[in-house]
Amino acid sequence: MNAISESDIRRACLPAPDPLKSARGSIRSGQPPMSVAEILAEIERIADLPLSRSETLPAQAYTSQEFFDWEIDNLFKNDWICLGHVSQIPSIGDFLNVEVLGEPVVVVRDKENGINVLSRVCPHRAMDIMPPGFGYDGHGPAEAKEGEPGCGHTRFLLCPYHFWTFELDGKLKACAEMGQAEGFNRDEWGLRSFRSEVWNGFVFVNLDGTAPRTVAEQYATLSDQVAPWLIDDMVMVAQNEWDCAFNWKILTENFMESYHHAGAHSKTLQPMMPARDTWTEEEKPFHIRCHLPMKEELRAEIRAIDEEGRHWETYPPIATLPENERLEWGLVLGYPLFTFVLTGDSVIWYRILPMGPDHLKLLTTILVPRSTTEDPNFEEMNQVATQAAIDFHLEDMEVCMAVQRGLFTAGYQRGRLSHLEMPIWLIQRFLAARGRGTWPTMDRPGAPSQKA
Ligand code: FES
Ligand SMILES: [Fe+2]
Structure with missing residues (x-):
């Protein structure tokens, strides 16, 4: 052994490279x-x-x-699926990116010290706001943390496609050139938030929101x-x-x-x-x-x-x-x-x-x-x-x-x-x-x- x-x-x-290719190869x-x-x-x-x-x-x-x-x-x-531990995101603006059951999410500590599990899919045109290997250094305010896979720190969340920016609780903060979009109300276009809970320091998500009990x-x-x-x-x-x-x-x-x-x-x-x-x-x-x-x-x-x-x-x-x-x-x-x-x-x-x-x-x-x-x-x-x-x-x-x-x-x-x-x-x-x-x-x- x-x-x-x-x-x-x-x-x-x-x-x-094809994630659906199985362990058995082609047989x-x-x-x-x-x-x-x-x-x-x-x-x-x-x-x-x-x-x-x-x-x-x-x-x-x-x-x-x-x-x-x-x-x-x-x-x-x-x-409930456990995504991380609070010690991975100890400070305001710390985040953890995870792909869970096909959903790219960011676990982020907001300005009130609350922990949010947000979809990373931009409400504008579905861009992943921090796709793996992109959206960190050199693309806005986010910086990756060395030796901590998926972890980083930021002041706000930035979609790298058309630069819509979001608060740490997911609210849309700014979006340029949307003044002519009739009936567009910024308050209605935040990142989607998933049901989450912290239990003994572990952060859990319930993706469909129907779990009959709390963690x-x-x-x-x-x-x-x-x-x-x-x-x-x-x-x-x-x-x-x-x-x-x-x-x-x-x-x-x-x-x-x-x-x-x-x-x-x-x-x-x-x-x-x-x-x-x-x-x-x-x-x-x-x-x-x-x-x-x-x-x-x-x-x-x-x-x-x-x-x-x-x-x-x-x-x-x-x-x-x-x-x-x-x-x-x-x-x-x-x-x-x-x-x-x-x-x-x-x-x-x-x-x-x-x-x-x-x-x-x-x-x-x-x-x-x-x-x-x-x-x-x-x-x-x-x-x-x-x-x-x-x-x-x-x-x-x-x-x-x-x-x-x-x-x-x-x-x-x-x-x-x-x-x-x-x-x-x-x-x-x-x-x-x-x-x-x-x-x-x-x-x-x-x-x-x-x-x-
Ligand atoms: S897709 Fe995010 S700003 Fe356009
Ligand atoms: Fe073992």
């Missing part, structure tokens, strides 16, 4: 086509099996364009669980972009199950957090929470290092964590796409942006308490932590890409799941409930915790 380099993986991951899928209704019926069947009899999804759930389109309308556009309502129990990390006051200190030639479910499944510590992470994570000790909490309507305890010998070693006045973690441990939280990793999936790892010294957040059945864009990040960034050794620690996060992530990327290729083959067979893969089965149950229109009502008895 270790022979493959970061540049090999990045090259292999790069989708073809047709070896699996027979299935309709959306057939895929949903099969998901419903397997999601009702007990965990001990659970199976993998049909390959077509990861390869069908029609099913991906169903997911866009039924899982993503009508729910705070749906993640209320999760809020209690993450409270000791004080995430709203954390600072994002690392950001890495990845172009991934695989389905979003391959990533969320891989992210949440730790059975693969024994294989893909046999030299990195397995020696610290063995697969067999990992466990999943009881089923909840809005999120999954898994626990990855450090093995006993390591816990003893960490306590001994503490006593010497040093710390085992790369960054200083988070002082507000109870000991049991510090001595394990916690994995969280807030349905549908909000994924992060809680560790003793940081939070590792993954921004997942589905692009097609076999394509997603990923941003891997690290958040630490503000006090950590003031440590005299911070730069050095940050380099070590960032590299370690890239190293174990590369192990995941390699398997995820190969799995997607496998799903296109005639040789693919439906698999069976280990009890350690309970999160995969929970994701199936979420998909099934969305398919039958009952989510978030848990219309089946909730599965119990794996820890007595």
Whole structure:
């Protein structure tokens, strides 16, 4: 696993210039086509099996364009998608550009310190006001921030086509030569604003505006669980972009199950957090929470290092964590796409942006308490932590890409799941409930915790 380099993986991951070109290249899928209704019926069947009899999804759930389109309308556009963290845009005029489900948006902090998620599509003639690679330096007031993909600072928003200018809350501020346009009222021509909400410092968008609950309502129990990390006051200190030639479910499944510590992470994570000790909490309507305890010998070693006045973690441990939280990793999936790892010294957040059945864009990040960034050794620690996060992530990327290729083959067979893969089965149950229109009502008895 270790022979493959970061540049090999990045090259292999790069989708073809045509974003719709699939991971399988030009060869047709070896699996027979299935309709959306057939895929949903099969998901419903397997999601009702007990965990001990659970199976993998049909390959077509990861390869069908029609099913991906169903997911866009039924899982993503009508729910909350996390776009960023407030620490990426700390000052008035700071912005973050993101392409989410085909919508170019800018997340921008306005003069009242409010955070807006605005469409970047100009209300004049549909120009992207800050298209990738254009609209930053030398094109008006916006300046890009180095090392922070999509982030920048500006005084106002400027469309580079005919120079209409917009306030930081999206209102049209000025437009030249429009005096002869009869009935034209400047107040009616702002950038479109999407419904957004900040929860624990994370900025969420609901693209179609129909999510039945606020983020705070749906993640209320999760809020209690993450409270000791004080995430709203954390600072994002690392950001890495990845172009991934695989389905979003391959990533969320891989992210949440730790059975693969024994294989893909046999030299990195397995020696610290063995697969067999990992466990999943009881089923909840809005999120999954898994626990990855450090093995006993390591816990003893960490306590001994503490006593010497040093710390085992790369960054200083988070002082507000109870000991049991510090001595394990916690994995969280807030349905549908909000994924992060809680560790003793940081939070590792993954921004997942589905692009097609076999394509997603990923941003891997690290958040630490503000006090950590003031440590005299911070730069050095940050380099070590960032590299370690890239190293174990590369192990995941390699398997995820190969799995997607496998799903296109005639040789693919439906698999069976280990009890350690309970999160995969929970994701199936979420998909099934969305398919039958009952989510978030848990219309089946909730599965119990794996820890007595
Ligand atoms: S399209 Fe934006 S100013 Fe014309
Ligand atoms: Fe992994």
